[in-house]
Amino acid sequence: MNKETQSIVVALLGGLLVSITLSGRFTSYVKPGFAPLLLIGGGVLVVVGVLSLIVAIRADVLADRRAKAGRPPASNPSTAPVAGRTAAAGHIEGVHAAAVHNSAVDNGAVDAAAPVVTPPADDPFAHGHDHDRSRAPWLILLPVLVLLLVAPPALGADAVARNASSQALAGVEVVSRADSSSKDGSGGGGGYKFNDGSGSAEDSSGSRRTMHFPPLAEGANPPVGMKDFILRALYDVDNSVQNTPVTVTGFIAPPGQGYPAGYTIARMVISCCAADANPMQLHVDGSAPLPANTWVDAVISLVPNTATMDNGYVPTVTVTSLAPVQQPEDPYEH
Amino acid sequence: MTLRDATGTPAPGSPPRTPDTGVEVSLGGPLPTATGRRRYRPGSLEIFGVVLLVAILFRGPLEGLLARPVLQSWSTVFVAICVQATPFLVLGVVVSGAIAAFVPASVFTRVMPDRPALAVPVAGVCGVALPGCECGSVPIANRLIERGVRPSAALAFLLSAPAINPIVLVATAVAFTSEPMMVWARLIAGLLTAVIVGWIWERIGRPEWMKPQRRVGGGADGQSGWRVFLSTMLGDFTQAAGFLVIGAAAAATFKTVVPARIMESIGSSLFLSIGLMAGLAFILALCSEADAFVAASFSTIPVVGKLVFLTVGPAVDVKLFAMQVGVFGRKFAARFAPLTFGVAVTVGTVVGLLFWGW
Numbered sequence: 001m002n003k004e005t006q007s008i009v010v011a012l013l014g015g016l017l018v019s020i021t022l023s024g025r026f027t028s029y030v031k032p033g034f035a036p037l038l039l040i041g042g043g044v045l046v047v048v049g050v051l052s053l054i055v056a057i058r059a060d061v062l063a064d065r066r067a068k069a070g071r072p073p074a075s076n077p078s079t080a081p082v083a084g085r086t087a088a089a090g091h092i093e094g095v096h097a098a099a100v101h102n103s104a105v106d107n108g109a110v111d112a113a114a115p116v117v118t119p120p121a122d123d124p125f126a127h128g129h130d131h132d133r134s135r136a137p138w139l140i141l142l143p144v145l146v147l148l149l150v151a152p153p154a155l156g157a158d159a160v161a162r163n164a165s166s167q168a169l170a171g172v173e174v175v176s177r178a179d180s181s182s183k184d185g186s187g188g189g190g191g192y193k194f195n196d197g198s199g200s201a202e203d204s205s206g207s208r209r210t211m212h213f214p215p216l217a218e219g220a221n222p223p224v225g226m227k228d229f230i231l232r233a234l235y236d237v238d239n240s241v242q243n244t245p246v247t248v249t250g251f252i253a254p255p256g257q258g259y260p261a262g263y264t265i266a267r268m269v270i271s272c273c274a275a276d277a278n279p280m281q282l283h284v285d286g287s288a289p290l291p292a293n294t295w296v297d298a299v300i301s302l303v304p305n306t307a308t309m310d311n312g313y314v315p316t317v318t319v320t321s322l323a324p325v326q327q328p329e330d331p332y333e334h
Numbered sequence: 335m336t337l338r339d340a341t342g343t344p345a346p347g348s349p350p351r352t353p354d355t356g357v358e359v360s361l362g363g364p365l366p367t368a369t370g371r372r373r374y375r376p377g378s379l380e381i382f383g384v385v386l387l388v389a390i391l392f393r394g395p396l397e398g399l400l401a402r403p404v405l406q407s408w409s410t411v412f413v414a415i416c417v418q419a420t421p422f423l424v425l426g427v428v429v430s431g432a433i434a435a436f437v438p439a440s441v442f443t444r445v446m447p448d449r450p451a452l453a454v455p456v457a458g459v460c461g462v463a464l465p466g467c468e469c470g471s472v473p474i475a476n477r478l479i480e481r482g483v484r485p486s487a488a489l490a491f492l493l494s495a496p497a498i499n500p501i502v503l504v505a506t507a508v509a510f511t512s513e514p515m516m517v518w519a520r521l522i523a524g525l526l527t528a529v530i531v532g533w534i535w536e537r538i539g540r541p542e543w544m545k546p547q548r549r550v551g552g553g554a555d556g557q558s559g560w561r562v563f564l565s566t567m568l569g570d571f572t573q574a575a576g577f578l579v580i581g582a583a584a585a586a587t588f589k590t591v592v593p594a595r596i597m598e599s600i601g602s603s604l605f606l607s608i609g610l611m612a613g614l615a616f617i618l619a620l621c622s623e624a625d626a627f628v629a630a631s632f633s634t635i636p637v638v639g640k641l642v643f644l645t646v647g648p649a650v651d652v653k654l655f656a657m658q659v660g661v662f663g664r665k666f667a668a669r670f671a672p673l674t675f676g677v678a679v680t681v682g683t684v685v686g687l688l689f690w691g692w
Binding site: 001002003004005006007008009010013017020026028029030034037038040041042044045048049051052055135136137138139140141142143145146147148149150152153154155156157158159162163271272273274275276277 | 411
């Protein structure tokens, strides 16, 4: 890929990063805190791309002019612009150098395949290494095109089944961080050590582990995060979500492991990007009223003692009302 | 992409051209021939246009293909990794470009100790100063070598920077509220891994394993500093990002194919869990700023296993491996990655056992 095309691809990628950030689409891929990073990174790429394009075109025009002026072909005018950097660094941009580089990049072609042009081993810098001829930059087009043309949605029902693991849990530490006054259990001073390697919500004697949670918000059916709900369901000593109906936002998914029928209300939790997504699931009995991947506001209350080792600690809830809603601005919880 | 024959078709895997015909043309390169007539050759700009056109024309079928649930999850994760890594890669190439353009090589020879036994740990500790994740440190290490820093020292920097910089340590402290020692364990294990690999590389490393360096001047050759800055950034970025895409695709594939439940069946055995966590760290290719949260969420894994995950992850993973192939060359990566992996697993295990016992 030559410099002009490289510049365009880089500017395109940068522009795309800025545009998905400004349009809010980036929350399908990374956490919202990434916005400034994406804007700065994308902005730098746009500037680098545009400036490089200008420089490359000017060099091209100059070379063209020189070529028209009838310089001897030995100076190889048409390669001069792209090879300018290498040549300027004291190399004659020889075809020899290009051939060696290509052989290193080509799939399957090893240096040994070109013994004629292999430079002396005692001079590792004998041949120029010019990225202008590398094939790797073409790969940048892959995410660019996927983003530009297909725009993959936030992880949904398919990923829930794929990434499900024990919900007892994924990040007990996070709760104790949000509620560092929790002195219950073995933690003390904010640290709460559920992660003893058993992956179970019970301690060794089989009794339920508990901790204190801050009170629910005021009003009828207060909103609760999906992860918060599940942690409360599993560990809350006051059983807050069992006695009070609350509203959670999630999407419909097929029933999870250990549940032959019914459906799931799910939400993905990410800590950085969609690559580390973890599903949070609530089980509902009965047939799903809406197709999978429909986002809903559901008023629910917990059915006690339904989250067990066998179903991966997915608690069952009863649904009072279920209203389809738009996908939230941030489809993930954190 | 290279155009090496008159038809303009890229010829992957074809042997290098003989010197007399191997004239490389870049931008649609109309070559002035002896008769003054110009022959048309499609350059990469034209190919780029065709790719875009085809993609737009076949958008419907393409969308249909990617609408299948598995591929949809895959493409979301793939794009997520690319989007997430790009800002850090940009930081890396900005630093790399600045070094190439504005920092003369003499600075490094003056600052770095002459004795490799000393230079390696010094470079390792310098890693504290780079607030990024692993993608950014690859082009920087490459630039340091080009500036005359010993490869072993530059590689120690490459390994330590993503593991022990302040942002990563803070993230680790936040993720492991219940295990405050984890921050120290991670710092020590990350630094030790970097230094040990650096020392070993000092003994066994050979310069011809590395892809020849691209030469960029620092002003002495008449090119202005800003010009060098710009072209280094562009070159480094496109090269590293291309291979980052390969790594992201591989990691997304593993993430989609490997079921998360694998974790639960293994948790009980220490050595199995160490092996599993090391393998996961390699294939998941998480950003070092995020891996602590993921490690903390592996509730069934003993804490030593988590430390191994945090030690291997920033040092070597599928994404880094792809980038090292691209930046340093295949021969280098094929030796360096297994060495790093072995050292990181060992150091992570030993440090973990020292901290938390059997």
